[in-house]
Amino acid sequence: MAKLDLTFAPPIMNAAGTLGFSPNLHGSIEWSQLGAFVTNPVSQSPRTPAHSERFAAYPAGFVLHTGYPNPGFNQVIRRYARQWSRAPVPIILHLLVQEAEGLARMVRQLEGVEGISGLEIGLPAGATPAHVTASAQAAAGELPVILRLPFENALELAPAAIQAGAMAVSLAPPRGTYLAAGGGLLQGRLYGPAIFPLALRLVQELARLGIPTIGAGGVYTRDQYDIMLSLGAMAVQIDATLWKWAGDRIF
Numbered sequence: 001m002a003k004l005d006l007t008f009a010p011p012i013m014n015a016a017g018t019l020g021f022s023p024n025l026h027g028s029i030e031w032s033q034l035g036a037f038v039t040n041p042v043s044q045s046p047r048t049p050a051h052s053e054r055f056a057a058y059p060a061g062f063v064l065h066t067g068y069p070n071p072g073f074n075q076v077i078r079r080y081a082r083q084w085s086r087a088p089v090p091i092i093l094h095l096l097v098q099e100a101e102g103l104a105r106m107v108r109q110l111e112g113v114e115g116i117s118g119l120e121i122g123l124p125a126g127a128t129p130a131h132v133t134a135s136a137q138a139a140a141g142e143l144p145v146i147l148r149l150p151f152e153n154a155l156e157l158a159p160a161a162i163q164a165g166a167m168a169v170s171l172a173p174p175r176g177t178y179l180a181a182g183g184g185l186l187q188g189r190l191y192g193p194a195i196f197p198l199a200l201r202l203v204q205e206l207a208r209l210g211i212p213t214i215g216a217g218g219v220y221t222r223d224q225y226d227i228m229l230s231l232g233a234m235a236v237q238i239d240a241t242l243w244k245w246a247g248d249r250i251f
């Protein structure tokens with residue numbers, strides 16, 4: 001995938017937060033199966049793991065709350081830039097947005113860093129169209145920009161993302177609340193097969209609006225991947241199924 005191009009071959013990739021900051025060349029995944037590798041989320045300043053309970057299973061899925069731990073932008077670039085330049089698959093760097101000025105600084109620092117083929121900008125829950133526009137403009141540069149939108153209001157935000165210069169949108173996991181194993185409630189991101197019908201409908205509606213969309217959410221089988229593409233997704237991100245997958249093929 002060349003710069004200023006968002007054609008993925010094949011049209012499948014991991015979702016941010018599933019496979020680390022750089023492809024593991026000694027693992028079991030055959031990287032030719034992926035059209036891109038999306039890094040773990042990276043923030044301007046370091047973030048520590050969530051200190052409360054982080055996982056709760058429910059039928060056909062689970063809630064996960066990690067806090068998006070990472071060593072911070074500068075450390076990630078220092079540790080992984082060389083690996084990205086040698087990676088067997090195009091690298092999409094996922095940046096977390098706190099405010100547009102900080103995002104613009106990170107994007108400027110990426111000039112001259114080899115091996116990055118695009119940016120995915122993770123917007124917070126509660127983002128508004130104005131926030132989307134500011135983030136897309138702050139991320140503008142030589143690298144194509146994907147805005148990862150909150151699942152719950154992606155239809156509202158997607159037109160603003162494309163109008164502001166993003167080349168595509170992707171979908172963050174929906175958020176929910178469930179009973180924690182130790183008592184109380186756990187709030188976090190939702191994963192699992194139960195998400196797929198909602199994700200499929202959202203991809204279909206975005207495609208009807210003419211929004212270039214990277215689909216995601218509950219994709220666990222080849223048939224689900226195929227139907228998401230058939231309904232208009234330009235590519236598909238897979239998440240939790242990667243944590244239990246082993247063998248020669250992802251599906």
